[in-house]
Amino acid sequence: MIRSPRSASLSTRRIEAFTDGVFAIAATLLVLDLTDHSLGEVDSEAQMWAALGDMSNLFFNFALSFVLLCLLWRVHVQQFEHVQRVDTTVIWLNNARLLFIVLVPFATNLTTEYSEFVAGRLAMPVSFFLAILCSGLQWEWMARHADVMLPEMTTADVVAFGRASRSALIISAVVVAPAPWVGSWAFLPVPPRRRLHSGTAPQGRLIRGGCRRGECRRGDQYSLGTASTHSAPRVLTRRR
Template sequence: MTDEDRTLSPRRLEAFSDGVFAIAATLLVLDLSVENLGAITSNDQLWHALGSISGSLLSFVISFLLLCMLWMVHARQFEHIVRVDNTVLWLNSLRLLGVVLIPFTTSLNADFSGLLLGRLVLPLNFLFVLVLGWALWGYVSTRSRGLLDEMSDAAVRSSGRRALGAVIAGLVVVLLAPFIGSWAFLAFAVSPLTSRRS
């Protein structure tokens, strides 16, 4: 059996993954509902009610933007992956497991931000997804496996450094979240800067 017989085109994996990312992003908004605002009869009451759900709004915005970032990483990786094997299928499936948990951990983060575990579940969820993305790239970028296109060695190393930079930023978020909550996700804003310098 040749390597070609043990691998598949990535088309179906990409379609499935895109669907999972799209559904997870859509599910995020379900926690936001006008029913949570109560009876509103004035502008002042509406502003006050919106302020009372500001934690949920912040968690939604952060999770949506970071989910988009995760999808962009996935899309960039699969622009260069021309074949997939069982290991890639499993690594990607585990990564998607983390992705579909993001709406749930976002809700936990918003509703239980006063508790240590409530502040940690979402950062740990993102870290799980980032580690699996980094592991997947490390696996497919081994040239002897023949899973990548003709990407240059420098580009492969650069992508690996960016993936590692995201994992490091994820670790920083996990370490900061107990102290500053969702604001810890700002570490991802500087992650591209630090990975470019390395």
Template sequence: MIRRRSHPAASLSARRTEAFTDGVFAIAATLLVLGLTDQSLGSPTTDEQLADALVGLAHPVFSFVISFLILCVMWMTHVRQFEWIVRIDDAGMWINNGRLLLIVLVPFTSSLDTTSNDLLLGRVLLPVNFFLAIVMGWLQWVWAVRSGAITDLSADDARRLGRASISAVILSGAAMALSPLIGSIGFLLFALDGPLTRLLRGGDAPISSPATTSRDDEASDGGVGGRG
């Protein structure tokens, strides 16, 4: 039996957008490893030579790991957002598409960070990429709140989660500002994300939901935007 849509004709169910976004994140995270496979270990003939060659991959491995972890954090933000976003219009889809455009660029800018870290552009493009992608994620929550795409969440809690999302914007902006000097090492600032998120959200007070208690617990545990 065909179910009738209960939302306005100008908007669509967010489930297909959510699934598409999941797939893009998964592909981008998988492609990151190509930056490692492109690295040459030379032709080691002893365990010592192989160990030395692997040590020489310290920066490429760091770039891969930090990029993968930040992508995971951003995906977690996407998951938490779409626990509340139930419908999406053209504007919301294009904001999401803009974020995904930046997400699929991450393997490329990560490889530049690996191969051209001695150049200014090689150091800064990955932090710039992540900063813009995180800003797009924050804008998506702002759109969702203002367009009425969220259900079962009070206006006060929606604003609190919006404030919490600024945490990742601040940290990624700081990492970008430091990147000309230290490159992707600035991403270690994300270790401060948890405390800063709680501070901006207003402590660990639970997120109240008028209809769905289980979602309250999940939101209060991490916050929608506090992870990017």
């Protein structure tokens, strides 16, 4: 039986470790396209450079997929910094996202090796679109039950994260639209930070180098960092 969000009693430790592992494996498998590619017969420096030049499209798709995976993982890390508890629905939405993450090496290979076909050119953009879709659905579910799953976030911060997730989904859909004609090159006009931006940090939480609420040691001194009203909320930093 699936527990209701109100009785969400699972910590995020296992889901974070599992997700980190899947992202790491998917990013590592991308290199197989490079190692499995044969340079052919090489008898001179000129032939060596020419053979490497012929791999330019392969190198491009490898680097692009690796960077996009890193950005998606970064969004996951930022979101789960604020998640306290999860339920079965969150777990399965996360599993759905990881399903498309592990398909990225295969999709990258299709886009590289079969770029003359529409299905090949669509493989990469569609895989990332579906992964972003699942990530957005997961956040929307947690936002609906923020009192249990995101108790330390303000309503404004939850809304900001949700707005950023929807923007990322829309932009990834825009990338898919021209993909039947240009393939993975459709990613290039989209700035990565806007495509996968995950919102600002919530007020009252500490960034790296500080401490979390309720975990500060006695005697530590903190000061408020400066920030404008239109930028990320102010955070506490520790004085050394």
